[in-house]
Amino acid sequence: xxxxxxxxxxxxxxxxxxxxxxxxxxxxxxxxxxxxxxxxxxxxxxxxxxxxxxxxxxxxxxxxxxxxxxxxxxxxxxxxxxxxxxxxxxxxxxxxxxxxxxxxxxxxxxxxxxxxxxxxxxxxxxxxxxxxxxxxxxxxxxxxxxxxxxxxxxxxxxxxxxxxxxxxxxxxxxxxxxxxxxxxxxxxxxxxxxxxxxxxxxxxxxxxxxxxxx
Numbered sequence: 338x339x340x341x342x343x344x345x346x347x348x349x350x351x352x353x354x355x356x357x358x359x360x361x362x363x364x365x366x367x368x369x370x371x372x373x374x375x376x377x378x379x380x381x382x383x384x385x386x387x388x389x390x391x392x393x394x395x396x397x398x399x400x401x402x403x404x405x406x407x408x409x410x411x412x413x414x415x416x417x418x419x420x421x422x423x424x425x426x427x428x429x430x431x432x433x434x435x436x437x438x439x440x441x442x443x444x445x446x447x448x449x450x451x452x453x454x455x456x457x458x459x460x461x462x463x464x465x466x467x468x469x470x471x472x473x474x475x476x477x478x479x480x481x482x483x484x485x486x487x488x489x490x491x492x493x494x495x496x497x498x499x500x501x502x503x504x505x506x507x508x509x510x511x512x513x514x515x516x517x518x519x520x521x522x523x524x525x526x527x528x529x530x531x532x533x534x535x536x537x538x539x540x541x542x543x544x545x546x547x548x549x550x551x
Contacts, residue, residue, distance in 0.1 A: 419454035
């Protein structure tokens with residue numbers, strides 16, 4: 338299931354995405370794309386429509402609604418987790434905390450951590466979780482909402498696995514991926530959030546993206 342989702346989402350650009358992007362080059366745009374034909378001065382012109390994250394609305398740890406407007410004119414890093422996760426989530430959050438510490442004062446950067454267990458992860462639980470990490474919601478939002486919507490977002494739009502699985506500890510299966518998204522809500526990178534070297538690459542790529550012209 339996990340491999341199928343990634344293959345469908347990343348397609349032919351996967352090989353490009355796995356290489357280090359030179360700092361003077363643009364990062365690849367991940368996901369499917371399709372041509373859009375328009376007529377300019379009587380002549381057909383072909384533009385490319387890239388895969389992008391659709392509009393969304395979730396509550397964060399301060400009961401504030403977080404939407405696409407929250408990330409307007411910003412790049413952001415997304416991940417999927419749950420607070421009672423007994424396996425990879427603590428390692429993911431320790432790595433994402435490194436990203437937060439580096440960019441917490443940069444108004445062009447946001448972090449979105451989506452809970453895949455919103456029944457347990459209420460606003461109050463997420464508030465306590467954020468407090469224990471010592472983070473502020475104006476930079477790092479811990480999100481809760483409708484479970485099926487969040488799982489659908491993970492698989493269909495972020496191309497990462499997140500699903501209910503009662504046979505595994507904690508009752509959910511998910512990848513440790515961190516997803517880098519640009520100001521136009523296009524996927525620009527996919528990283529192993531449990532691996533410090535891959536998170537180092539994420540932060541280097543964030544610098545490339547911040548310097549990139551629209």
